[in-house]
Amino acid sequence: MTSAPLVAVVGAGPAGLAAARQLRDQGGVQVVLVVPEGRSEYLPGTLAVATGDARAAQYRTRVELAGVEVIRARVEAIEPGAIRIEGSWLRAHAVIAAPGLTLDPVGSATSGEIVGFWDPSGAEVAAPRIGAVEQGVVDVVISSLPYRCPPAPYGLAMRLARRARRLGKQLQVRLVTPEVHPLAALGHVLGDELLAGCQDAGVEVRLGHEIDLDALAEGAIAAGTSDRDGADLTVVIPRHRASPLLADLVGANSPLVGVDARFATEMAGVFVVGDAAAGPYPRAADPAAWSGSVAATAVLSELGFDHARTPGAPAPDCFVDHGDGAYGRIRITYPDGPPPRGQPAVAIEPAAPALATDFEEAHRRWHALRVEGQ
Numbered sequence: 001m002t003s004a005p006l007v008a009v010v011g012a013g014p015a016g017l018a019a020a021r022q023l024r025d026q027g028g029v030q031v032v033l034v035v036p037e038g039r040s041e042y043l044p045g046t047l048a049v050a051t052g053d054a055r056a057a058q059y060r061t062r063v064e065l066a067g068v069e070v071i072r073a074r075v076e077a078i079e080p081g082a083i084r085i086e087g088s089w090l091r092a093h094a095v096i097a098a099p100g101l102t103l104d105p106v107g108s109a110t111s112g113e114i115v116g117f118w119d120p121s122g123a124e125v126a127a128p129r130i131g132a133v134e135q136g137v138v139d140v141v142i143s144s145l146p147y148r149c150p151p152a153p154y155g156l157a158m159r160l161a162r163r164a165r166r167l168g169k170q171l172q173v174r175l176v177t178p179e180v181h182p183l184a185a186l187g188h189v190l191g192d193e194l195l196a197g198c199q200d201a202g203v204e205v206r207l208g209h210e211i212d213l214d215a216l217a218e219g220a221i222a223a224g225t226s227d228r229d230g231a232d233l234t235v236v237i238p239r240h241r242a243s244p245l246l247a248d249l250v251g252a253n254s255p256l257v258g259v260d261a262r263f264a265t266e267m268a269g270v271f272v273v274g275d276a277a278a279g280p281y282p283r284a285a286d287p288a289a290w291s292g293s294v295a296a297t298a299v300l301s302e303l304g305f306d307h308a309r310t311p312g313a314p315a316p317d318c319f320v321d322h323g324d325g326a327y328g329r330i331r332i333t334y335p336d337g338p339p340p341r342g343q344p345a346v347a348i349e350p351a352a353p354a355l356a357t358d359f360e361e362a363h364r365r366w367h368a369l370r371v372e373g374q
């Protein structure tokens with residue numbers, strides 16, 4: 001008796017999870033999903049954790065999927081037809097890698113006037129230092145592009161500013177970015193809305209700033225020291241790099257892996273999906289999940305399971321935190337076909353407290369996809 005072909009999926013973010021579920025649901029293969037500590041983190045929870053309004057644990061869950069073997073480990077290396085876990089190679093007919101992007105270290109984790117994070121775990125380390133600033137200036141610095149969820153740093157700045165005002169703190173929040181206009185790839189309207197939201201929240205936005213990325217690890221934002229322009233605390237969205245697993249697949253100038261339309265890479269049998277893959281869509285959950293489904297469909301087709309349906313186009317959907325419990329929402333569609341030829345159509349829902357319920361509902365859906373039957 002021959003056993004079913006084995007497909008290995010690396011990472012249980014939106015991309016890896018969608019790939020694993022599609023492989024399982026469309027059938028005929030054994031699916032192994034490798035998940036560090038068997039846990040997954042909900043990245044949009046980062047802002048609430050940073051301001052001390054939630055704990056990272058609220059945005060973390062174990063991963064248990066019926067019909068999928070979950071290995072609690074970190075993959076150490078990938079090569080054609082195999083992944084290495086704890087020194088042993090696991091052979092697979094195909095590998096779908098979805099490790100997301102890796103964050104550069106920023107300053108010291110526990111002291112100094114500069115903190116860097118862009119996930120709930122990192123935000124929890126930084127939260128006491130953010131909460132300790134009673135007055136003065138807090139800079140939110142976007143260190144470089146690309147970074148995940150383009151509107152979220154603006155949301156963090158608005159959340160910090162409104163929270164400080166509510167608590168009676170004399171705090172000026174500034175958003176410093178190398179972007180000449182926020183989210184310019186999606187046209188001007190969205191950026192204009194974000195700038196208006198920041199103005200309304202009392203956030204000063206400084207566009208077109210160059211940040212010295214090498215200085216960040218030492219706790220400065222430019223070579224030399226007196227570069228922070230009077231900030232009492234600098235909150236950095238760190239440089240996003242390729243996962244070390246994919247280092248051989250990226251060039252010098254971008255952390256993103258080049259892929260074809262099926263998300264196959266130049267390494268035979270290895271697909272890269274989600275935030276780690278180059279593509280025309282924003283770094284957001286729905287495009288990540290879509291890419292995982294596309295790659296899974298391609299793998300199934302290569303293995304002779306041609307009944308797998310091809311997923312439709314992604315529709316990125318991002319919440320924008322405006323602080324004080326109000327969220328806006330951005331929905332992007334591509335009515336004229338996929339980019340770069342098709343132009344994005346952007347729909348903006350204005351900030352409202354009612355959208356906080358939708359934010360929590362999205363979190364509940366994310367959780368339910370990882371722990372089935374609960």
Ligand SMILES: Cc1cc2nc3c(=O)[nH]c(=O)nc-3n(C[C@H](O)[C@H](O)[C@H](O)COP(=O)(O)OP(=O)(O)OC[C@H]3O[C@@H](n4cnc5c(N)ncnc54)[C@H](O)[C@@H]3O)c2cc1C
Pocket residue numbers: 010011012013014015016017034035036039040041043044045046047073074075076098099100101118119148149152243245273274275276283284285286288316317318319320
């Ligand atoms: C603050 C913030 C707010 C956001 N808000 C939104 C939003 O409102 N809407 C939206 O659509 N998107 C949002 N995003 C973006 C969205 O979360 C990402 O685009 C999405 O998570 C990318 O999915 P992914 O699966 O590619 O990677 P990730 O979600 O980063 O998952 C990668 C997984 O791989 C695992 N991994 C890494 N290395 C290894 C290894 N060696 N072995 C095994 N596993 C490994 C990691 O542990 C992780 O679980 C937000 C992101 C942030 C940071």
